[in-house]
Amino acid sequence: MESILSISKALGEKNRLRVFLALMDTEELCVCDVGDFLELAPATVSRHMSILHQAGLIESEKRGRWVYYRMDTEVDPRLLEWIRNSVRDAGFLMKDRSKIHEIVRLHRENDHCGFRGRKKTV
Amino acid sequence: MESILSISKALGEKNRLRVFLALMDTEELCVCDVGDFLELAPATVSRHMSILHQAGLIESEKRGRWVYYRMDTEVDPRLLEWIRNSVRDAGFLMKDRSKIHEIVRLHRENDHCGFRGRKKTV
DNA sequence: CTATCATTTCGTTATATGCAGAAATAACAA
DNA sequence: TTGTTATTTCTGCATATAACGAAATGATAG
Numbered sequence: 261m262e263s264i265l266s267i268s269k270a271l272g273e274k275n276r277l278r279v280f281l282a283l284m285d286t287e288e289l290c291v292c293d294v295g296d297f298l299e300l301a302p303a304t305v306s307r308h309m310s311i312l313h314q315a316g317l318i319e320s321e322k323r324g325r326w327v328y329y330r331m332d333t334e335v336d337p338r339l340l341e342w343i344r345n346s347v348r349d350a351g352f353l354m355k356d357r358s359k360i361h362e363i364v365r366l367h368r369e370n371d372h373c374g375f376r377g378r379k380k381t382v
Numbered sequence: 383m384e385s386i387l388s389i390s391k392a393l394g395e396k397n398r399l400r401v402f403l404a405l406m407d408t409e410e411l412c413v414c415d416v417g418d419f420l421e422l423a424p425a426t427v428s429r430h431m432s433i434l435h436q437a438g439l440i441e442s443e444k445r446g447r448w449v450y451y452r453m454d455t456e457v458d459p460r461l462l463e464w465i466r467n468s469v470r471d472a473g474f475l476m477k478d479r480s481k482i483h484e485i486v487r488l489h490r491e492n493d494h495c496g497f498r499g500r501k502k503t504v
Numbered sequence: 505c506t507a508t509c510a511t512t513t514c515g516t517t518a519t520a521t522g523c524a525g526a527a528a529t530a531a532c533a534a
Numbered sequence: 535t536t537g538t539t540a541t542t543t544c545t546g547c548a549t550a551t552a553a554c555g556a557a558a559t560g561a562t563a564g
Contacts, residue, residue, distance in 0.1 A: 261399065261400075261403070261468075261469060261475065263468050264393065264399060264465060264468050264469065265393075265394065265396060265399055267390075268389075268390045268391075268393040268394035268399070269390075269394040270394075271386065271387075271390040271394075272387065272390035272391040272392075272393075272394035273521085273522080274387060275522090277383065277386060277387055277390070281383070290540080290541090291540070291541060291542090292539090292540065292541090300522095300523075300524090301523070301524050301525080302540075302541065302542085303523080303524065303525075303526095303541085303542075303543080303544095304522070304523055304524070305541090306540095306541060306542055306543085307522085307523090307542085307543090308522090310542085322530090322531095322541095324531065324532070324540095325530075325531050325532065325538095325539060325540050325541080326531095326539095326540065326541085327540075327541065327542090336464055336467065336468065338460060338463045338464035338467055339464045341460045341463075341464075342458055342460035342461045342463075342464055343386060345458065345460055346383075346385055346386050346458065347383060347386065353383065371539090372539085372540080373539080373540080395551090395552080397552090412510080412511090413510070413511060413512090414509095414510065414511090422552095422553080422554090423553075423554055423555080424510075424511065424512085425511085425512075425513080425514095425553085425554070425555075425556095426552070426553055426554070427511090428510095428511060428512055428513085429512085429513090429552080429553090430552090432512085444511095444560090444561090446510095446561070446562070447508095447509060447510050447511085447560080447561050447562060448509095448510065448511085448561095449510075449511065449512095493509090494509090494510080495509085495510080
């Protein structure tokens with residue numbers, strides 16, 4: 261029951277659910293990808309990812325300066341089936357999908373967040 | 383996505399999850415059954431049931447003075463499969479299971495909560 | 505009708521949680 | 535080394551939510 265509870269808590273917050281759905285559609289994301297995606301501060305994103313991780317929904321891998329998150333391969337396929345099926349409608353999802361793909365594209369071409377971030381163009 | 387979110391929120395609270403699991407194992411429960419089960423005030427129980435109801439997880443039927451809640455027949459079977467499978471372990475569940483059955487038995491024999499409730503036996 | 509019981513709604517309080525900023529840690533580049 | 539970027543942890547604040555009691559509502563019994 262603890263696992264149902266922690267998973268439900270993890271997915272019961274809009275931003276975390278959006279990240280998880282994005283990771284069902286994207287190989288891997290680092291914290292700065294997600295930061296641009298959700299438009300939240302890195303500290304906040306880090307905390308959200310930690311909650312998803314502790315629920316066993318995602319796994320992390322550190323490569324160089326970046327921590328990449330992806331779907332945990334151990335996630336119960338029954339859960340994924342329910343989610344995939346429930347998300348069929350989702351005009352919302354289309355927007356998020358193109359958004360995350362665009363962000364990943366930019367981040368991989370340039371140096372992740374580096375090309376902007378703290379650099380005020382004012 | 384809204385449905386995933388509201389369902390996850392609904393099940394992401396321990397007492398609501400316990401009620402939902404109980405309803406996967408019990409035909410129907412009224413508010414006072416659940417009150418004795420969770421050991422919470424009727425007002426609190428009513429609110430929890432309302433949240434489960436709004437998430438589409440349970441349906442209600444008023445019969446006489448009582449409102450009976452049961453699993454909503456429209457709940458996605460994929461969700462139920464995940465839950466059923468995740469709950470296999472659950473030594474906790476055994477305690478809750480016998481507790482709810484005992485409460486229902488007592489309530490159906492006597493007049494629901496009436497035989498005690500506000501009547502302090504001190 | 506009046507009384508009683510079950511439930512819901514409302515108001516209040518305590519706790520939990522999302523958020524950002526600052527500081528700490530880690531990895532690399534120069 | 536020093537500087538830069540990415541991430542995490544910590545702290546404080548604002549909002550969300552779970553809890554109760556009291557009052558309102560609905561239904562039945564007398």
